[in-house]
Amino acid sequence: MRRIALVIPVLIASYGLRAQDRTLQSDTTTVLQEVKVKAKAKKKIKTDLKLAVSVDEFLASSQSISFIKRGAYAWEPMLNNMSSERSAVTIDGMHIFGACTDKMDPVTSYVETNNLSTVDIKSGQEGSLHGSTIAGSIDLQRENTAFGLDKKVGGNYQTGFEFNNKQFFNLAALSYSGQKFAADGSISFRQAENYYDGNNKEVKHSQFNKFNSSVGLSFKTGERSALRVDAIYDKAKDVGFPALPMDLWLSRALITSASYKQLFEDGIIQLWDTKIYYNAIEHYMDDTTRPENLVHMDMPGWSTTYGLLSKIALQRDSYRSEIQLNAYDNLSIAEMRMYPQDRSNRTMFAYSWPWVTTRFASLSNTNSWDLSDRSHVVLGGSLGVNYNYSKYAEFNWIFHPGAPQEKTRILPGLHASYHIDIAPFTLSAGAGYGHRAPSISEAYGYYIYNSFDRYDYIGNPNLGNEVSYETNASVGYQTGRMGIQAKVNYFYIQDYIVGKILNMGSPMNYQSVGVKGYTALDHANIFNLALSAHYDILTHLHWKGSLTYARATDGSGGNLPFIRPISYQTGLQYMYKRLGIQTSLQGDAAQRDYSPEYGEDKTAAYQIWNASADYTLPARKVNMTLQVGAENILNAYYSTYADWGNIPRMGRNIFTSLKINF
Amino acid sequence: MEKIILFLTVLCCALTSCTKEKTDYEAEIDTIVPERSGFKEVTQFQSGAYTIRIDALGGNLYKGYNKVHVKISGQGQAPVSAATLLPIRNGGTAQAHSCPHSYQLTYNAGQGYFEGYMVFTEASDPLSQWDLHIGYTADQPYRVVQQVPVQEQDNKNLGMTSFTDRDGAQYILALIAPQKPKVAENELVAGLYRFDTPTAGATAPFPDPAQFSYSEVQGYTILLDPRMPEPSMGNHSSPNNKDLLHGADNLYHGVVNYTMTGNWTLNLILHNQQGDLVRGTVVPDDFTPGVVGVKSELHIDILF
Numbered sequence: 003m004r005r006i007a008l009v010i011p012v013l014i015a016s017y018g019l020r021a022q023d024r025t026l027q028s029d030t031t032t033v034l035q036e037v038k039v040k041a042k043a044k045k046k047i048k049t050d051l052k053l054a055v056s057v058d059e060f061l062a063s064s065q066s067i068s069f070i071k072r073g074a075y076a077w078e079p080m081l082n083n084m085s086s087e088r089s090a091v092t093i094d095g096m097h098i099f100g101a102c103t104d105k106m107d108p109v110t111s112y113v114e115t116n117n118l119s120t121v122d123i124k125s126g127q128e129g130s131l132h133g134s135t136i137a138g139s140i141d142l143q144r145e146n147t148a149f150g151l152d153k154k155v156g157g158n159y160q161t162g163f164e165f166n167n168k169q170f171f172n173l174a175a176l177s178y179s180g181q182k183f184a185a186d187g188s189i190s191f192r193q194a195e196n197y198y199d200g201n202n203k204e205v206k207h208s209q210f211n212k213f214n215s216s217v218g219l220s221f222k223t224g225e226r227s228a229l230r231v232d233a234i235y236d237k238a239k240d241v242g243f244p245a246l247p248m249d250l251w252l253s254r255a256l257i258t259s260a261s262y263k264q265l266f267e268d269g270i271i272q273l274w275d276t277k278i279y280y281n282a283i284e285h286y287m288d289d290t291t292r293p294e295n296l297v298h299m300d301m302p303g304w305s306t307t308y309g310l311l312s313k314i315a316l317q318r319d320s321y322r323s324e325i326q327l328n329a330y331d332n333l334s335i336a337e338m339r340m341y342p343q344d345r346s347n348r349t350m351f352a353y354s355w356p357w358v359t360t361r362f363a364s365l366s367n368t369n370s371w372d373l374s375d376r377s378h379v380v381l382g383g384s385l386g387v388n389y390n391y392s393k394y395a396e397f398n399w400i401f402h403p404g405a406p407q408e409k410t411r412i413l414p415g416l417h418a419s420y421h422i423d424i425a426p427f428t429l430s431a432g433a434g435y436g437h438r439a440p441s442i443s444e445a446y447g448y449y450i451y452n453s454f455d456r457y458d459y460i461g462n463p464n465l466g467n468e469v470s471y472e473t474n475a476s477v478g479y480q481t482g483r484m485g486i487q488a489k490v491n492y493f494y495i496q497d498y499i500v501g502k503i504l505n506m507g508s509p510m511n512y513q514s515v516g517v518k519g520y521t522a523l524d525h526a527n528i529f530n531l532a533l534s535a536h537y538d539i540l541t542h543l544h545w546k547g548s549l550t551y552a553r554a555t556d557g558s559g560g561n562l563p564f565i566r567p568i569s570y571q572t573g574l575q576y577m578y579k580r581l582g583i584q585t586s587l588q589g590d591a592a593q594r595d596y597s598p599e600y601g602e603d604k605t606a607a608y609q610i611w612n613a614s615a616d617y618t619l620p621a622r623k624v625n626m627t628l629q630v631g632a633e634n635i636l637n638a639y640y641s642t643y644a645d646w647g648n649i650p651r652m653g654r655n656i657f658t659s660l661k662i663n664f
Numbered sequence: 665m666e667k668i669i670l671f672l673t674v675l676c677c678a679l680t681s682c683t684k685e686k687t688d689y690e691a692e693i694d695t696i697v698p699e700r701s702g703f704k705e706v707t708q709f710q711s712g713a714y715t716i717r718i719d720a721l722g723g724n725l726y727k728g729y730n731k732v733h734v735k736i737s738g739q740g741q742a743p744v745s746a747a748t749l750l751p752i753r754n755g756g757t758a759q760a761h762s763c764p765h766s767y768q769l770t771y772n773a774g775q776g777y778f779e780g781y782m783v784f785t786e787a788s789d790p791l792s793q794w795d796l797h798i799g800y801t802a803d804q805p806y807r808v809v810q811q812v813p814v815q816e817q818d819n820k821n822l823g824m825t826s827f828t829d830r831d832g833a834q835y836i837l838a839l840i841a842p843q844k845p846k847v848a849e850n851e852l853v854a855g856l857y858r859f860d861t862p863t864a865g866a867t868a869p870f871p872d873p874a875q876f877s878y879s880e881v882q883g884y885t886i887l888l889d890p891r892m893p894e895p896s897m898g899n900h901s902s903p904n905n906k907d908l909l910h911g912a913d914n915l916y917h918g919v920v921n922y923t924m925t926g927n928w929t930l931n932l933i934l935h936n937q938q939g940d941l942v943r944g945t946v947v948p949d950d951f952t953p954g955v956v957g958v959k960s961e962l963h964i965d966i967l968f
Contacts, residue, residue, distance in 0.1 A: 254683075284683060284684075286684055296896055296953055296954055297896040297897075297953075302684050302686075304686065335686060337686070337687050338924075339687070340896060340897070340924070340926075341896070342894045342895075342896055342926070342927075343894070343895050343896050347894065347927065348696060348925070348926050348927060348967060349925075349926065350892070350894070350897065350924045350925055350926030350927075351687065351689075351692055351847075351924055351925045351926070352847055352923060352924035352925070353689070353847075394689065394847075396846055396847065396848030396849065397847055397848070399848060399849055400847075400848065400849060400902060400903065400904065400921045400923055401903055401904070403849060403904055449923065449924075504903075506903035506904065507901070507902060507903040507923075508899070508900050508901040508902075508949070508951055509898070509900065509951050510897070510900055510923060510924065512896060512897075512898050512953035512954070513953075514951075515951070
């Protein structure tokens with residue numbers, strides 16, 4: 003953590019240096035605003051139902067993302083029904099690795115909605131631009147105010163209260179846009195107590211406290227160049243995880259970066275953006291609030307990452323290309339110390355991540371050619387090198403004698419797709435091939451207790467790469483009043499990594515029933531289907547609906563765990579002048595294809611009904627919106643297929659929020 | 665902008681405060697396991713014209729296995745061609761007795777000293793002491809007796825145990841390595857000795873070596889089942905352990921895996937050359953959180 007302390011003064015110093023030569027250049031402010039590598043529909047950070055949401059709630063509104071939930075906080079995002087080690091989750095392209103062996107701190111838990119502008123989700127190998135992946139990529143993109151906007155100072159403030167868990171939140175963001183200098187800053191607090199389930203029973207240990215702040219400063223260094231420094235500081239304290247035998251005492255993240263962007267006027271090169279970054283995460287679990295635990299344990303974890311990202315965007319006529327270099331160095335450390343019942347006895351210590359270094363470098367490239375006005379082809383690929391080193395490899399040798407202490411892998415990836423637009427239809431088809439290296443837990447983890455199937459997991463340094471072959475297709479139909487879209491993808495994954503019962507060793511954690519070792523299945527199949535439709539019933543009355551289906555099996559026909567059963571959502575939205583009313587119905591069908599082998603039991607179907615109303619106050623300059631709503635109005639008692647340990651979800655929750663934009 | 669700087673400064677201060685330090689793993693085991701590196705002098709004394717110096721690891725003798733170097737030198741004296749070592753415990757209520765030892769010392773010509781070992785079964789106390797009876801041959805045979813202090817074993821990884829088989833034969837089992845175990849695969853080395861019950865009365869003046877003889881037991885097998893006896897560990901064990909087999913050096917070699925630091929018990933079962941049980945019981949292998957682990961009747965405790 004001393005390193006964290008070093009970085010901040012450097013950031014301050016660099017700020018001071020840059021601030022001095024602000025008067026040098028004349029205004030060419032418009033140039034930087036026009037940077038568009040490829041037009042992306044930016045989705046505002048809100049859901050249909052709620053204006054003020056958490057990052058998790060926002061991601062949940064995407065059809066391709068589902069969540070493993072261990073409580074009310076820090077949900078683990080699953081992309082295409084694959085767990086988080088199969089996707090590349092980044093913040094502005096920066097790689098960050100959680101410091102908790104139990105995945106209590108996914109990357110998404112270290113940001114807040116008011117410092118994000120959008121979340122870019124890419125499915126499958128299309129997401130390989132930021133690094134090797136199987137499931138795809140989730141890039142959380144930060145707020146980044148352009149130079150020289152008409153509106154010099156802008157900002158927003160959100161506050162709200164949710165009655166079920168007495169969640170009170172205050173989020174504020176401020177931006178400044180000058181000719182030579184632009185800045186973004188945000189600060190947020192969230193505090194929640196235990197929530198109550200549909201039987202009005204308190205779900206103990208489900209409280210959370212989160213503080214997040216961020217600052218980003220941009221300095222114009224030339225007519226077409228700019229320097230930007232960014233920092234996010236996030237702190238979560240006293241967070242309960244009802245589904246786990248322990249809670250979080252404290253987790254902190256410092257995420258910093260400095261980037262230099264150069265634009266080019268003529269020629270094929272449009273932009274060159276280079277960023278160096280550093281992030282440090284510390285995560286301390288706490289079981290002192292669980293007197294029922296037989297054994298007191300300390301489980302601190304640390305993750306430190308240094309990285310470099312350099313991107314060049316090219317464009318000539320109908321050809322566009324992006325070339326990106328990614329490199330990072332991560333050190334992950336997790337300790338466990340068990341205390342004997344007689345505290346005067348010797349404590350018992352081991353590393354659950356024995357100081358594992360990961361170094362990764364990749365060069366990726368995506369090209370797009372417009373074949374005609376209506377069709378284009380995308381071709382891309384990446385080649386990565388992944389190096390792992392386990393400092394205390396003797397821990398790994400206990401289960402895998404003679405395993406190599408270091409390992410280098412080559413991770414190739416390729417993808418191609420064809421898109422055509424024949425009004426009113428849009429069609430696309432694509433294919434991909436890619437590798438990923440096993441995660442730190444999968445390769446080097448040591449007695450990591452999984453409270454879902456109640457096994458201790460042991461990593462295997464000898465694991466090979468997981469290799470994915472995928473195909474995907476989509477078809478859309480769009481007329482003035484209605485639209486319908488279907489997306490399918492299919493992954494055939496060779497050497498799919500899962501935990502299998504080991505017939506050696508014995509559990510270390512007292513709740514555990516046995517030891518599982520990570521091993522590779524011959525192959526697995528994952529199929530995802532998502533349907534969505536919308537229809538404008540009246541000018542001010544809109545209907546939206548969606549349906550997802552997924553099926554995943556291992557090589558021998560058994561079911562894979564955490565695969566979402568049929569899920570649906572249907573919602574109506576009515577807008578009249580300053581008033582908006584929304585209602586939605588969502589649910590999952592019964593989980594038919596569950597996997598007892600991986601600790602799953604059959605989860606029953608559920609359905610919840612939500613509604614909200616918002617009103618925008620008539621005020622000049624300031625845009626003020628009030629919202630009142632309720633989730634799970636009928637107070638259904640339910641838990642989903644991905645609720646760890648079948649913890650019940652929140653019952654009826656009345657929420658209120660006020661949002662002010664200026 | 666001043667506010668931003670102020671904010672960053674505050675942030676900077678917030679970040680430097682209150683965080684847990686990482687465990688210094690290398691130092692973790694040092695806190696509980698004494699390091700004994702290098703042979704150092706235990707005692708030095710005169711025997712006529714000769715000076716006898718006894719060295720042991722760390723300069724002390726401990727209950728348990730001790731390897732010793734015996735250097736016998738005399739200025740202008742005839743070179744020493746052979747040496748013997750016999751530890752005898754005197755005093756107290758018990759009869760004079762010995763412990764496993766190498767009676768005939770081997771000469772290490774390169775280093776110029778004799779090598780041997782003693783497995784002390786008790787530490788010295790005010791009432792009873794250990795005497796080393798050293799014999800050596802130069803121009804003529806010499807004999808000398810020297811009392812040495814033997815300390816309690818402070819390294820909980822070099823334990824020993826003594827037991828008798830069904831026929832009443834006395835055995836001593838002592839751990840020799842690892843001196844400093846790690847959370848890893850550890851080469852486990854132990855010495856197994858049996859008291860040679862004298863068949864006749866003493867024929868030589870005290871001490872008659874035939875009355876105090878121990879032999880290194882050969883060709884036995886020591887089955888190994890390491891477990892953590894701490895109730896919170898629920899009888900936890902480790903994989904990939906190897907039973908101890910008799911090696912060319914007349915010691916027993918095996919592999920023990922310790923999955924974490926703390927208290928361990930090496931549960932052992934001793935079989936003779938014919939595979940018959942000599943001593944030891946099978947311990948339960950089920951996971952029993954909250955219950956103190958059951959130990960084999962033949963076991964040695966470990967702590968690191």
